[in-house]
Amino acid sequence: MRIGELAERAGTTTRTLRYYESRGLLPARRGSNGYRTYDEDDLKLLRQIRTLQDFGFELEETRPFVECLRAGHPQGDACPASLAVYRRKLGELDALIDELRSVREQVGGQLARAERAMGELASEAAVPGGPEPVCELEGRTG
Amino acid sequence: MRIGELAERAGTTTRTLRYYESRGLLPARRGSNGYRTYDEDDLKLLRQIRTLQDFGFELEETRPFVECLRAGHPQGDACPASLAVYRRKLGELDALIDELRSVREQVGGQLARAERAMGELASEAAVPGGPEPVCELEGRTG
DNA sequence: CTAAGCGTTGCCGCCGACGTCAAGGCAAGG
DNA sequence: CCTTGCCTTGACGTCGGCGGCAACGCTTAG
Numbered sequence: 001m002r003i004g005e006l007a008e009r010a011g012t013t014t015r016t017l018r019y020y021e022s023r024g025l026l027p028a029r030r031g032s033n034g035y036r037t038y039d040e041d042d043l044k045l046l047r048q049i050r051t052l053q054d055f056g057f058e059l060e061e062t063r064p065f066v067e068c069l070r071a072g073h074p075q076g077d078a079c080p081a082s083l084a085v086y087r088r089k090l091g092e093l094d095a096l097i098d099e100l101r102s103v104r105e106q107v108g109g110q111l112a113r114a115e116r117a118m119g120e121l122a123s124e125a126a127v128p129g130g131p132e133p134v135c136e137l138e139g140r141t142g
Numbered sequence: 143m144r145i146g147e148l149a150e151r152a153g154t155t156t157r158t159l160r161y162y163e164s165r166g167l168l169p170a171r172r173g174s175n176g177y178r179t180y181d182e183d184d185l186k187l188l189r190q191i192r193t194l195q196d197f198g199f200e201l202e203e204t205r206p207f208v209e210c211l212r213a214g215h216p217q218g219d220a221c222p223a224s225l226a227v228y229r230r231k232l233g234e235l236d237a238l239i240d241e242l243r244s245v246r247e248q249v250g251g252q253l254a255r256a257e258r259a260m261g262e263l264a265s266e267a268a269v270p271g272g273p274e275p276v277c278e279l280e281g282r283t284g
Numbered sequence: 285c286t287a288a289g290c291g292t293t294g295c296c297g298c299c300g301a302c303g304t305c306a307a308g309g310c311a312a313g314g
Numbered sequence: 315c316c317t318t319g320c321c322t323t324g325a326c327g328t329c330g331g332c333g334g335c336a337a338c339g340c341t342t343a344g
Contacts, residue, residue, distance in 0.1 A: 004290065014291090019332060033340060035291055055245050059331075077256040086253040093246040097239060103197050104235040111228040114219040146320065156321090161302060175310060177321055201301075 003028070006038045010046045017046070023059060025049060025066055045069055048076040061085050143180045145170070152188045159188070165201060167191060167208055187211055190218040203227050 007014045020026040021036075026045060028036035045066055052062045064085055065076030076082060149156045162168040163178075168187060170178035187208055194204045206227055207218030218224060 002291075013332085015332065015334085018293095023331095033291080035340085053331090055249060075256065075259065077252060078259060083253065083256055083260075086249055086256070089249055090246065090253065093242055093249065097242050097246065100235055100239050100242070104232065104239065107197060107228055107231055107235065110219060111225065111232065114217065114225055114228070117217065117220060118225075144321075155302085157302065157304085160323095165301095175321080177310085195301090 001038045003036045003038070006043060006046065009043060010050060012046070012050060020046075020049065020059075025059065025063060057085070057089065061089070145178045145180070148180045148185060148188065151185060152192060154188070154192060162188075162191065162201075167201065167205060199227070199231065203231070
């Protein structure tokens with residue numbers, strides 16, 4: 001199998017495969033004409049890389065999985081180094097999710113406050129004596 | 143106030159301030175010697191930008207807040223354009239958090255499966271007759 | 285023979301928010 | 315005068331994961 005076919009079967013591009021090779025992740029044999037040659041095991045390696053990439057793993061983080069497969073294990077995560085990457089990633093994900101939730105709450109609070117402030121201003125301008133609460137989600141005085 | 147003092151009071155660097163100026167976010171008056179000159183209102187603008195940046199807003203997303211302040215409003219989010227940015231950001235945050243939670247679950251599942259597989263292999267090798275469950279978090283047989 | 289369609293290497297471009305020089309000007313203290 | 319420390323502009327570097335182009339070689343079909 002040549003680079004174009006492998007790329008297509010893995011749903012990626014030849015540029016990506018050459019990039020992986022330049023990083024030492026997916027070395028290729030060469031045919032007599034200089035063309036890269038791949039087999040089904042390489043496809044398996046590549047799919048492992050792509051799956052982890054889709055999860056948001058950096059390329060370097062996929063290396064233990066690839067080496068694990070090349071060591072003959074049927075699964076890329078059948079090695080301690082791969083499990084360590086999983087665990088570290090879980091920690092990072094938890095931390096990131098917590099942080100994003102915190103930001104989400106703060107932004108949500110700012111939005112609510114700003115909407116209240118604008119509502120009060122509008123009401124004071126319209127009815128200086130008695131401001132009525134307005135549902136901002138509707139956007140009109142229905 | 144010159145650029146160094148403003149940077150320090152806002153907890154950032156002069157490079158950052160010049161970058162903001164190059165983006166048209168924080169224009170500066172110039173003294174007779176060519177030095178940039180800032181006042182307290184500029185500090186307020188800058189703090190608004192920094193707060194949003196800390197929330198993960200892109201620079202361009204802070205522009206409505208800055209323009210709102212420069213239009214004379216006491217708060218950068220006292221304008222509809224700012225509220226629109228808040229709302230869009232909330233949507234992005236929700237989507238991102240959901241996605242990360244999904245990834246977290248999948249990675250967690252992979253880790254659990256891989257740990258089970260390794261435990262089974264170890265047990266089979268050691269005690270072919272009766273595999274005992276081992277706590278992977280402890281790491282030893284104590 | 286020729287053209288199409290693969291392959292090869294190499295290098296620059298991109299995105300965002302700056303960091304890091306380089307080379308020089310200006311101000312203030314001893 | 316000299317040094318120190320601030321300021322100026324301009325330009326290149328960073329990080330990750332490729333995209334895209336140039337300029338060339340191989341192969342195969344018509």
